Amino acid sequence: MGPPTPRHRSPRSNSDSFAGSGVWPRLRGLVIGAVAYNIYALYHPMEQFELDPEKKTLVILGTGWGTVSLPKKLDTKNYNVVVVSPRNYFLFTPLLPSCTTGLIEPRSIMEPIRSILRHKNATVKFYKAEATKIDYDKRVVYISDCSEIKGDTFHTEVPFDMLVVGGGPTGVEFAGELQDLFNDDPKKWVPEIEDNFHVTLVEALPNALPMFSKQLIDYTGSTFKEEGITIRAKTIVKKVTDKYIEAEVTKSDGSKKLETIPYGLLVWAMSTPLD
Numbered sequence: 690m691g692p693p694t695p696r697h698r699s700p701r702s703n704s705d706s707f708a709g710s711g712v713w714p715r716l717r718g719l720v721i722g723a724v725a726y727n728i729y730a731l732y733h734p735m736e737q738f739e740l741d742p743e744k745k746t747l748v749i750l751g752t753g754w755g756t757v758s759l760p761k762k763l764d765t766k767n768y769n770v771v772v773v774s775p776r777n778y779f780l781f782t783p784l785l786p787s788c789t790t791g792l793i794e795p796r797s798i799m800e801p802i803r804s805i806l807r808h809k810n811a812t813v814k815f816y817k818a819e820a821t822k823i824d825y826d827k828r829v830v831y832i833s834d835c836s837e838i839k840g841d842t843f844h845t846e847v848p849f850d851m852l853v854v855g856g857g858p859t860g861v862e863f864a865g866e867l868q869d870l871f872n873d874d875p876k877k878w879v880p881e882i883e884d885n886f887h888v889t890l891v892e893a894l895p896n897a898l899p900m901f902s903k904q905l906i907d908y909t910g911s912t913f914k915e916e917g918i919t920i921r922a923k924t925i926v927k928k929v930t931d932k933y934i935e936a937e938v939t940k941s942d943g944s945k946k947l948e949t950i951p952y953g954l955l956v957w958a959m960s961t962p963l964d
Contacts, residue, residue: 734878735808737810737811740769741769746769746771747768757802760805760806761805772814778802781800803815816832817834818835819833850954851956854926855892855959892924894922924936925938927947933949
């Protein structure tokens with residue numbers, strides 16, 4: 690009887706060894722984690738450093754190819770950066786012909802300038818304006834405000850008070866959606882308006898959602914309080930202008946007072962029109 694014949698074993702490939710060693714699952718987890726983090730960071734910009742008066746100021750005019758490429762590569766911790774342009778977005782011009790044929794939507798070739806500036810380490814100021822003159826001796830750039838909201842170039846007070854008139858299902862739902870919209874987008878991309886943005890629900894009766902149960906009324910009140918939404922009950926709108934409303938407010942002692950409430954956006958969510 691001869692010696693036993695050795696069993697034939699097929700050689701293992703490198704990929705089998707790689708997978709069997711447990712390296713591939715770990716590597717795959719790292720890749721997925723990196724991709725997930727990049728996506729999260731893209732939609733959740735970090736907090737930025739404030740402008741430092743001791744540093745030099747770099748003014749960038751326009752939001753075209755060259756001016757957009759510069760802020761992307763510039764370390765804003767070394768300069769106070771200011772961008773001035775009548776256009777608050779970057780337009781990918783090579784794809785414009787495709788928009789004319791309907792192959793591509795115009796918004797798909799437009800990148801908001803804030804999505805670039807908000808990802809920098811330090812705050813970058815943006816002014817929607819046109820540069821009218823450059824004084825090289827004084828190192829001053831003169832600009833003309835071309836935004837829809839006019840005001841002083843360096844300080845513009847914008848009314849961000851959102852009034853929703855009507856405490857029924859439509860008004861309550863819209864007020865909540867409006868606050869969610871602000872929390873999801875403007876609060877992240879334009880953080881400087883956070884202190885000026887308020888949503889107020891105006892209702893003539895003692896409570897919002899008066900046709901529903903007390904449990905739902907209390908839940909709505911507590912939820913709105915957590916979200917920062919103000920409910921002004923016992924408030925009857927008497928007059929509406931393009932900047933404010935006049936309302937009759939019933940106080941806790943039963944007395945009534947006429948108040949003027951300014952707004953930036955007014956939504957009429959009542960079934961009956963104003964007399």
